[in-house]
Amino acid sequence: MKIAVIGTGNVGGALARKWARAGHRVTLGVRNTTEFKGKELLDEKNISVAEIEEAVKKSDVILIAAVPQATADIVKLMGNVSGKVIIDAMNSVRTKPDGFNNSFEALKALATSAEIVKCFNSVGFNVMADTNFNETIADMYTAGTSERAKEVAKQLSIDAGFENCYNFGGDDKVALLEQFALSWINLAMMQGQGREMIFKLIKR
Ligand SMILES: NC(=O)c1ccc[n+]([C@@H]2O[C@H](COP(=O)([O-])OP(=O)(O)OC[C@H]3O[C@@H](n4cnc5c(N)ncnc54)[C@H](OP(=O)(O)O)[C@@H]3O)[C@@H](O)[C@H]2O)c1
Incomplete structure (x- = not known):
C-alpha cells in the first residue's frame, strides 16, 4: 500500500518502520521537510x-498520529482526501480538538469525503515496535463504521506484527476504544505495571 504518515514521533515512527519493512511505500507527511x-x-x-499535502496526494491510506488538538489544522493541510482511508491513532488523554470530544469526531465532521477508522491507539508505541511477548504476540483493536477502512487497518496491523486485529464495532464504539487505551495507560503508567504489557484476547 501507499501510506502517508502524519505525526512522525513515537507512534508514527514505529509503524512507518514496520510497514516499510513489510514492503509498503511510506511517505512521511511533515510541516517542515528539513526539520x-x-x-x-x-x-x-x-x-x-x-509536505503533508504531497504525502497525502501520493497515498491511498493516511495514518494520523499527531496531537488531537492539531486535527483541524491537519485536515486543512491534507487537501483532498476523497476516497482515502484515514487511520486515527490519537487519544484525547490531556487535550481535545476544539469543539469535539476526540480526534475521531473531529475527523468525521471535517474530512467527510474520507473513510475513517480508529486503530493503533490502544497500546504503547513500544508494543507497536515489538509485538512479541515471550512468544505471545500482541493483538490490535479497531473501531469505525467503514468496513473498507477497517479491512485496511486489520491488514496493516498484521503487517506491523500483531497477531490479530479485533473489531470493537462501529463509530459508536470509538470512544470505548479510547477508554480501552486509557485503561492500558492507567495500568502501565499510573498503577506501575510498566509499558511492556498488553491486553490479549483469549478464548476457550
Ligand atoms: N506514545 C504512545 O505510546 C501512544 C500510543 C498510542 C497512541 N498514542 C497517540 O498517538 C499520538 C502521537 O503520540 P506520540 O507519542 O507518537 O507523539 P510524539 O512522539 O510527540 O509525536 C507527535 C508528532 O505529531 C506531530 N505534530 C504535532 N503537531 C502537529 C501539527 N499541527 N501538524 C502536523 N503534525 C503535528 C509532531 O511533529 P513535529 O515533530 O513537527 O513537532 C510529531 O511528529 C497522540 O495522540 C497519542 O495520544 C500514543
Missing part, C-alpha cells in the same frame, strides 16, 4: 518525506 521528529526513518528503504 522533523523521526528524521532517521529516512534511512529505511521504503520511506520518503514530503
Whole structure:
C-alpha cells in the first residue's frame, strides 16, 4: 500500500518502520521537510518525506498520529482526501480538538469525503515496535463504521506484527476504544505495571 504518515514521533515512527519493512511505500507527511521528529526513518528503504499535502496526494491510506488538538489544522493541510482511508491513532488523554470530544469526531465532521477508522491507539508505541511477548504476540483493536477502512487497518496491523486485529464495532464504539487505551495507560503508567504489557484476547 501507499501510506502517508502524519505525526512522525513515537507512534508514527514505529509503524512507518514496520510497514516499510513489510514492503509498503511510506511517505512521511511533515510541516517542515528539513526539520522533523523521526528524521532517521529516512534511512529505511521504503520511506520518503514530503509536505503533508504531497504525502497525502501520493497515498491511498493516511495514518494520523499527531496531537488531537492539531486535527483541524491537519485536515486543512491534507487537501483532498476523497476516497482515502484515514487511520486515527490519537487519544484525547490531556487535550481535545476544539469543539469535539476526540480526534475521531473531529475527523468525521471535517474530512467527510474520507473513510475513517480508529486503530493503533490502544497500546504503547513500544508494543507497536515489538509485538512479541515471550512468544505471545500482541493483538490490535479497531473501531469505525467503514468496513473498507477497517479491512485496511486489520491488514496493516498484521503487517506491523500483531497477531490479530479485533473489531470493537462501529463509530459508536470509538470512544470505548479510547477508554480501552486509557485503561492500558492507567495500568502501565499510573498503577506501575510498566509499558511492556498488553491486553490479549483469549478464548476457550
Ligand atoms: N506514545 C504512545 O505510546 C501512544 C500510543 C498510542 C497512541 N498514542 C497517540 O498517538 C499520538 C502521537 O503520540 P506520540 O507519542 O507518537 O507523539 P510524539 O512522539 O510527540 O509525536 C507527535 C508528532 O505529531 C506531530 N505534530 C504535532 N503537531 C502537529 C501539527 N499541527 N501538524 C502536523 N503534525 C503535528 C509532531 O511533529 P513535529 O515533530 O513537527 O513537532 C510529531 O511528529 C497522540 O495522540 C497519542 O495520544 C500514543
